[in-house]
Every structure is written in C-alpha cells, then in structure tokens.
Amino acid sequence: MTAVHGKGGRGRKAPRWWRSQSRARRVVWAMLMSVSLVAAMITVGTRGAAAPGPKCPKDSGLTFATGDDVSKGSFRRDMVAIWNGRNPPGKQVTVMELPEHTDDVRAAMVSKAQAGSCAFDILAIDVAWVTEFARHGYVREIRLRPEERALFLGKPLGTGFVDGRQYAVPFYTDAQLLFSRSDLPPARTPAELTSLASRHKLAAQLGDYEGGTVNILQAMSAHGAKINDGDEIVLDEPGNARLALEALHRLRQMLRNNALAGPAEDMDEEASLMAFENRAAGYMLSWPSFFHRLAASPSMLDEDGDPMLRVTPVPGAGVLGGSDLAISSTSAKYAEAREFIMFLAGAEIQERLFACSGYAPVLKSVYDVYRTAPRTCEDLPWLEKPSPTPAAGDDIELPDITAGQLSRFAAAIRSAVEAAVARPPATHYATFSEVFRDCTRRVIVNELAPEELDFGRFADALRAALDGRRYDEDPCRVPQ
Secondary structure (H helix, E strand, O other): OOEEOOOOOOOOOOOHHHHOOOHHHHHHHHHHHHHHHHHHHHHHHHHHOOOOOOOOOOOOOEEEEEOOOOOHHHHHHHHHHHHHHHOOHHHOEEEEEOOOOHHHHHHHHHHHHHOOOOOOOEEEEEHHHHHHHHHOOOEEOOOOOHHHHOOEOHHHHHOOEEOOEEOOEEEEEEEOEEEEEOOOOOOOOHHHHHHHHHHHOEEOOOOOOHHHHHHHHHHHHHOOOOOEEOOEEOOOOHHHHHHHHHHHHHHHHHHHOOOEOOOHHHOOHHHHHHHHHOOOOOEEEEOHHHHHHHHOOHHHEOOOOOEOEEEEEOOOOOEEEEEEEEEEOOOOOHHHHHHHHHHHOOHHHHHHHHHHHOOEOOEHHHHHHHHHOOOOHHHOOOOOOOOOOOOOOOOOOOOOOOHHHHHHHHHHHHHHHHHOEOOOOOOOHHHHHHHHHHHHHHHHOOOOOHHHOOHHHHHHHHHHHHOOOEEOOOOOOOOO
16 A cells, blocks of 8 residues: 555645646646546446456356354344255355454455455445445446335445445345343433443443444444545544544543443454343443344343343434345356345345344335334244254244334334444445544543544545555654
8 A cells, every 4th residue: 555644634635736737738637537537437347347257167056155143043044045945056055154253254255356266156245345345346236127226225225336336235234223221211312321321331342343443433423523425534624523522532431431341442242242241231332133132131131021122223323334245256157146135135034034133124115014013033934944944933942022022123223224324435445444443442542642633634544545545654643
C-alpha cells in the first residue's frame, strides 16, 4: 500500500494544478480522464463477471464456503442436507466451514481467490466485503429478475449491489439487538443504557477485530454522529466530530467504571454471550443468531420456569450486518450455484432458519407471516428429513420457544434492520476498519486522551484507507 501523510479537508478536493488550468485545458483533461475511466470500468466489469478457469471441474458437486454455524441446533447445515436429498450427485453441496472469526474467514477466502483456486463455488460473505470481492473479481454477477428482487427487504438486497450490478444475494440480515432480562428495566435511550449498565453491567464487543469496529460505529451512530455518507467520510464535520467524541468518552468512562462486563476491550461475541448467560451482565449487545441459544438456556428462566429474555432494537441506530451469498468467479457451475443460492434465499428455508435457529430473514413475506400467524419450529411442515439429523419432532432437541416470542423477535429484527446504518461500501473496507479501530480503541482503553484525537487527521486517514493507502505517521494525532 502507498503511504500518505498530511492533512486535507472534507472529501477529495481538486488538486492545485487542476485549479490553475484554463477552462479550455480543463475540458481536454476531462475528456482524457473520461476515456481512461471508461476503460477502467470495462476492465473491472470484465473481471467481476470473469469466466471460470479451464482447470475447474464442471462435473463434480458444489462447495459452499462459510463461517462457523453458531446458531442453536446448527439448522443451517440441515438446510444443505435437505438440498442434497432433493438433488442428483452433480448438484450435491459440501459445506466447508472456515475459521470462527469474521476477519479470519475473509482472509481464507481472499487467499483462495487470489490464487485462482477452484476450492469454492458459493461463498457466504459478510456484507461489508461485497464491494471488495466484486471489484477485485473474486465473485461474479448474479442477475435477478424484477419479481425476484421484489421479494427482499431493501437494505439487505442493497448490500449485494455494486457499481450498478448485483454480485450477491442476501442469505440472512443482521442488526444489533439489545438483549436483557425482563426483571431489569428496559433501556430506551443511550443515556438510559449507560445508567443501567453502571448498576447491572453491559456485555459488548470492543476487541481488536471487526466486531469491535461494529460496536464502536454503533456507539457513535447512537449518539447522532455520522461517520460516512456512502463512500465519503464526513466524520470530521464539526457536529459529527463532537458527537463521535462524546460516544468515545462514554465508552471510555464505562470501561473505567466497570460498567462493561470484562475484559470488554478483548471481548468477542462468544465471551459476551457467556457473561450475559452467567448473569455477569444484565444487558448485552449482540446479533439475532444468539437468540435461540439464550431462549433455550435455563439461566433465562425465572423461578417458575417462565422465560425472562427480552430483545429490543439497540437504543439509537445499530449497524447493518449479515451475510450474502455469492458465486466464485472461478466456479464452472454458475447455473447450479445460482439455483442453490435461490433455494437458501427462498421462503421455505428462510422461515426454517428463523424459527429454528434465529437467523434474521431477508424476505418480506417471512416478516408478514410472523406478524399475523407466527409458527414455531415444531409447527413447520418438514417435507424431508435432513440427513443424518432426524426431522423436527423426533429426537432432535429443539429450543422451547413460543410463537409469541418469535413474533416479537421478528418485529424487533425488522425495526432494527430498517433503522440500521451501513458501513462504507469500499474495495478496501478491511483497511478502513483497521485504521478506525486503531484510533478509537486507543481512546477507549486510555492509550490516547480524547482531546488528543485529531479528527481532521483521523478522517483523512480513513479516506486514505478507503483508497487502500495508509498514513506513514500516526493517523490519530499530530506527531509531537
């Protein structure tokens, strides 16, 4: 990556040499740059829909690369088993689960893509990676008919749309939720959550990984700060900088005052779940996929055995997450891969993944069902037995979750998704995330005083990161 330094203003201002040119010369330069841009776009478009390499086999089954299935009962694997039971050997899908952490999953997929490997046909990728994977040519375009597009919630579908083309189809969506026990007061505002956490503790993820980025972005958004407008960084605008600093100061104080279940600066989702389940924290920020595990936990029942798990949208705005399904540009089985993707994104599977595992649906119709006539996992018709797992109602252990709980859960998810803010859609999002965490976590863990964070410099470093460049000096403050 190219190192950069110095301080600039908002956005990417025209350079001085351009402003010094006459109008006629500017027209000539603009024409030349337009020709270059068109050529570049043609090249990127060709790479994004690249033909498979000749070495990749066409007559074998499909390989589905995904992160670890953390849901209760691992029903996602059962859905693949249902597909395999309906299809001939040439369409059989093998699930390849990659390392647990989001960052490690991305690294494994990128490594294979850069090597031109035939290891994967279908990829389940974090919504924050879609732009990177599309522009680098790791995945190919998936054409959706208008009637197919109309089935999906708008925000989740939009995560797979890059440069005017659909490169991924939503598998499940995500927006942070606030989990709490019903014997504690509800938190309706960020201020109320801070106050309640001082008495009952909050489990959150502030570790040095993507989960930490999301939680810090959420804290800033909840305070009204705007980090980006599309792919433009606006964090250094006066109002945004002030509100973002207030959010960082709040997290810093909560950490110092032991209002966060610890060690919060190193926590990931599993550690947060353990703290909440063990009642080391009365509140938890996390994702919908943990609902079923908690709802089935004895620690979430009162003395009479009644459920006491409460789930609401986070106070303020959360951050849009989720997983999209894409087809590897090296796969020789586009038609079969697309068919499998639309199977997983279909109503039959989406309802099962929600009711049985807690994955947040991407289809409007599923939310309509759970608003008007909710059904539990046991109530769903099981047309086939997922092999080798028995069908629901036999000897598989199902969480004891009521239709009413699922109805309220679905409503909380939809409200959270509709209010959620998106992370910057960028080819070099991973670099942005690293730089963002570097500066903000240093303030939170007391390595950098809040007043030392130079928002102009920080915002410029984030702009450079979105372009794949790094500062050669401290991106957080002016060197002494």
